[in-house]
Amino acid sequence: MLPTETTTDGIAIVTLTPNPTKPRGGVVVLDGWLIAQMTETLDTIAASEPRGLILRSASERVFIAGADLAEIDALDDAALDAYLRAGSIAFSKLHSMRCASIAIVHKAALGGGLEVAMHCDGVLGVLPSATDKPWRIGLPECGLGICPGWGGTQMLPARIDAATAIAATARGTTFPILEAPSGLLDVSVNAPAYALAAARTWLLAHPRTHPLAQPRAIAPSDAARFRAALVQARESVVASDAASAVFDCIEQGCSSGWTAALALERARLIALRHTPFAREKLEQFLRG
Secondary structure: OOOEEEOOOOEEEEEEOOOOOOOHHHOOOEOHHHHHHHHHHHHHHHHOOOOEEEEEEOOOOEEEOOEOHHHHHOOOHHHHHHHHHHHHHHHHHHHHOOOEEEEEEEOEEEOHHHHHHHHOOEEEEEOOOOOOOOOEEEOOHHHHOOOOOOOHHHHHHHHOOHHHHHHHHHHOOEEEHHHOOOOOOOEEEOOHHHHHHHHHHHHHHOOOOOOOOOOOOOOHHHHHHHHHHHHHHHOOOOOOHHHHHHHHHHHHHHHHOHHHHHHHHHHHHHHHOOOHHHHHHHHHHHHO
8 A cells, every 4th residue: 555644624645655675766666566556545545435635756856757667678568568557447546536636746747657647637736946956747758769558648638739739749758847838737836835735725626526437638529629639740740650659549539539549559559669769769768
């Protein structure tokens, strides 16, 4: 179980922690251990029927650094598919609870880290002070020759300008937090000390008492808007295997919805990691 507490007004607070067997200097990483802990913890909390849920990180350096690329690179295709599916099941518990949830994002939220946050109803950003190093938020996977695997292609276009989201995802570019597109953060504060109170206030102002079938994401009912954004994004992105995968996932979400798009993301990510470009980029990344 991850550390949890409950406020006097019934709001559950879950703290994401580093794997104790791989502390990584206090950085929270989406490895198999954390996914399993999230599954157990969120199941337990759901059974207690909280009034709301706040997800935060114990790390002072990142919200979540993303997936453990070294761990997943060692998996064969079947095991990687199982890992991605396990993550999707764990994260889906955030929107399938009978209460609203909000992620407190303090420091970098990249790749899988942002995908976890976007599974929540709300995203709260703790903005850097004048003396802090600015941090970034976004989906950098395509820069490594792969693509998001936990719904990022579907959720980011539903939160910010869709053409901007699709193009950024296809390029693998991220945003400085102080230049984050409108809609990416539902609320922001200027210091960590204010985050919990602001998150609680947001939850009380945005109650939910029923489970959701999916997080805020592309839906066939609004396909025309996202297809128009896809046309615009294609014109501004240099062609690549990873970009094509993102575009195909967008179209899949428009035509067949969330579950089908998630399945296509998994399949494309697994295939892309074997391409020469991805192998080169991943090996460079892993060498540090």
